[in-house]
Amino acid sequence: MTDLPAQPAQPIPIPKVEELFHRIEHPRIAQRKTDKPVKVNDERVGVNGKVALIITSVVGTMWCAYIFGVLGSIGIVAAVTNSVTVVLLVGAVSGYFLQLVLLPIIIVGQNIQGKASDKRSEQTYSDAEAILSECLQLQQHLQAQDTVLDDVVAHVKQHHEELQRLSARVGPATA
Secondary structure, X not given: OOOOOOOOOXXXXXXXXXXXXXXXXXXXXXXXXXXXXXXXXXXXXXXXXXXXHHHHHHHOOHHHHXXXXXXXXXXXXXXXXXXXXXXXXXXXXXXXXXXXXXXXXXXXXXXXXXXXXXXXXXXXXXXXXXXXXXXHXXXXXXXXXXXXXXXXXXXXXXXXXXXXXXXXXXXXXXX
């Protein structure tokens, strides 16, 4: 019988993934569990804000655009037919009411909608920031796993080589 080595080589210590990687949760993830999505209704400032939003949403429809188109057409027809009363009436409605009253109300409504939009934008940015942080940590976790897998493969290769050397000395195993 051939001489066998007294002791096999010491195994290479394989690090654990937990030793190489520690996950740190982004604060936005916990915050998101309690936050609700921002809505325009959250930005209302009393009765004035509510009225401005209602008028802004009504004036911002195609039906209102059709009404304004009809009003403008009536004014043009009245001007062509020399109907002074209708021209003055259409001019008063469009010039005074629509421009001097409706326009500032619409601006207030749009300001309120803009605030809600800005808050949604900030939430989206914070969410994207948290996602990026999580992705970077996933990358670090994968790198830690790669390190462990490389060590496992090196360990298996070492044992395979030792088994081949041993098999060459002793011969094939018989059952």
